[in-house]
Amino acid sequence: MGTLREALEYPFLRAGLIMLLLALIISAMGLYGVDKSYSSNGTLGKGRHFLGDEDFEKSYVYYNRTLIISSSNSTFSVIQGNTTEKYTQLNGTVKIIPTTRPVIDVFNGTVNYTYTVSAKDYPYAIYSLIAFVLMLVGTVMAFIGYTHFLRDVKEGKR
Template sequence: MGTFRDAMSYPLLRVGLIMLILALLISIAGFYRVNKTYSASGTLGEGMHYLGDDKFENEYLYHNRTLVLYSSNANLSLLQGAEMTNYTLVDREITLHPEERPVIYVFNGSVNYTYNATAVDYPYAVYSLFAFVLMLVGVVMAFLGYTQFLRDVKEGKK
């Protein structure tokens, strides 16, 4: 029976295994994550205000948002999707954790706000498609090399 060293002398099997190892390393790199943050603060007057950055909200995953509102005397509504919540702030501060990008409508007065959002980005995840193709080609090449090796063992060449 042939040994592993004998099997590795077949170029198709060797290249196939190298491709499989390379595909595994590339797919592991796809799990690398980077935390991204966005922060904004200021004063909102009367009217409709969209907080946050459109690019940040759409580009990254798994947002964790914190919205702090403070006013000496203001009435406002926080819109999130189809849900609307009304607040009256009289010398008070509220901390909210919206699930979507917040939209605030200030009826009267002015509101000071601080908006912080953190998200997760996987910058190398796109390379997992290349790793998948590399894995498929590697499996086929390793299989062809292994069957060639087995045929040679059966014929007594190895």
């Protein structure tokens, strides 16, 4: 019976295993994540105000938003998607976790806000496509090399 050392002498089997190892390493690189964040703050007067950076929020899929609003003697509403929440504040602070990019309508007074968005970026995730192709080709090549090895063992060449 042939040994592993003899099996690795077959070029197709060796190349296939190397491709599978490379595919594993490249796919593990795709898991590397980088934290990204965006923050804005300021004072809003009467009118409709769109918060956030649309380009930043469209660039990432998984993100966390936090909106902190403080005001004195003001009336405003916060619109997130189809939901509108109306607030009348007398010297207070409200912390909201928006599900979409918020819009603030200030009816009277001024509103101070801090809007923070944090996201996770996976810059090497695109290379997982290369890893997938390497995995497919490596599996086929390793299978071909292994069948050649088994054929030689059966014929007594090994």
